Amino acid sequence: QKEVEQNSGPLSVPEGAIASLNCTYSDRVSQSFFWYRQYSGKSPELIMSIYSNGDKEDGRFTAQLNKASQYVSLLIRDSQPSDSATYLCAVNPGGGSGGSNYKLTFGKGTLLTVNP
Amino acid sequence: GAVVSQHPSRVICKSGTSVKIECRSLDFQATTMFWYRQFPKQSLMLMATSNEGSKATYEQGVEKDKFLINHASLTLSTLTVTSAHPEDSSFYICSAPHYTTDTQYFGPGTRLTVL
Numbered sequence: 001q002k003e004v005e006q007n008s009g010p011l012s013v014p015e016g017a018i019a020s021l022n023c024t025y026s027d028r029v030s031q032s033f034f035w036y037r038q039y040s041g042k043s044p045e046l047i048m049s050i051y052s053n054g055d056k057e058d059g060r061f062t063a064q065l066n067k068a069s070q071y072v073s074l075l076i077r078d079s080q081p082s083d084s085a086t087y088l089c090a091v092n093p094g095g096g097s098g099g100s101n102y103k104l105t106f107g108k109g110t111l112l113t114v115n116p
Numbered sequence: 117g118a119v120v121s122q123h124p125s126r127v128i129c130k131s132g133t134s135v136k137i138e139c140r141s142l143d144f145q146a147t148t149m150f151w152y153r154q155f156p157k158q159s160l161m162l163m164a165t166s167n168e169g170s171k172a173t174y175e176q177g178v179e180k181d182k183f184l185i186n187h188a189s190l191t192l193s194t195l196t197v198t199s200a201h202p203e204d205s206s207f208y209i210c211s212a213p214h215y216t217t218d219t220q221y222f223g224p225g226t227r228l229t230v231l
Contacts, residue, residue, distance in 0.1 A: 032218050043209045043225040044160070049217075088160070092218070102148060102213035104220055108159040 002027040002093045006107035014115050019076040021110050023089030026070070032092035033065055035074045038109065039085045047087075048074065079114045086111050118144050118214045122223035129200055130231055137195045137226045139166075139210030145190040146212035150220070151183075154207045166193040166210075200230045 003026040013019045021035075032051055036044035048063040050056045050072065056063045062075040072091075076083055086109040093105055119142040129135050139149055149166040164185055165173040172185035184196040197204055209225040 034219065036222075041207075043207075043222040046219060046221065049219055051218075090220075102215075102218070102220065103150065103162070103165060106160050 002030075002091075002105050004089055004091050004105050004107040006087075006089050006110050008108060009111040010113050011110055012113045012115060013079050015079060015081060017079050017114075019079045019083065019112055019114070021074040021076075021087050021089075021112065023072045023074075023091075023107055024070055025072070025089075025091045025105075027091070027093040027105075028067075028070060030067075030070075030091045030093050033063070033072045034090040034092075034104065035061075035063060035072075036088040036090060037083075037085045038088055044088055076112075079112075081114045081116050084112060084114050118142075118212070118217075118219075118221045120210065120212050120221045120223040122210055122226050124226060125224060126227045126229075128229045128231065131201050132199055134196055134198045135200055135228060137197075137208055137210075137228075139193045139195070139212070139223050141191045141212045141221075144212075144214050146193075146214075147187075147190060148213060149187065149193040150211045150213075151185065151193075151195050152209045152211065154209060154225075160209070163195075166195075168193075197228065200228070202230045204228065205230045 035047045038044045050063040060077045064073045088109045089107040090104040123138045147168045151163045166187045168187040187193045210223045211220045
């Protein structure tokens with residue numbers, strides 16, 4: 001069974017610190033990796049996508065992918081109270097056909113709290 | 117990013133009635149859309165894959181006769197909760213993949229309350 005694992009948290013960091021969110025996945029042939037942010041009572045919002053090994057930076061966010069270790073992470077620099085949310089790691093295992101080729105497997109999410 | 121809308125955003129209905137939720141991709145075409153359900157403080161649960169021009173594919177344990185899905189066009193999928201009961205009260209969210217970016221975009225969700 002294809003699985004995506006995240007620490008459920010809560011992860012608590014002070015304002016201005018670096019928040020590090022981690023995710024592992026079981027399907028070695030997975031192709032695409034995504035981080036979504038979900039505020040309480042709202043739907044998920046795409047933060048980052050990453051497809052190749054290494055780092056990808058976008059503003060205060062950096063996604064890191066290591067396919068050999070089946071590990072993807074999200075770093076949030078200069079954390080702000082507005083970053084407090086649940087962060088969902090999602091993986092496209094690939095191998096499907098037609099529309100199911102885009103089906104994502106989600107982790108259960110990590111709750112991040114940034115304290116002022 | 118791409119935009120996906122849902123309507124209504126919130127609905128309250130009596131037990132036994134049916135409720136229809138619309139999901140639209142506003143600036144791109146989507147031959148596939150996904151429907152999720154999320155209970156409070158729980159993770160997203162995929163209910164079904166909506167396929168334009170063919171039957172929806174339901175996840176294990178999801179009753180296809182209770183949750184009717186119709187993918188009427190390349191920009192519209194509907195989820196109808198039939199004979200709704202209080203245990204169907206939940207947050208229903210759709211998503212659509214943007215094929216050129218291999219990225220799924222979520223609608224804002226519909227909060228259903230069945231009295």
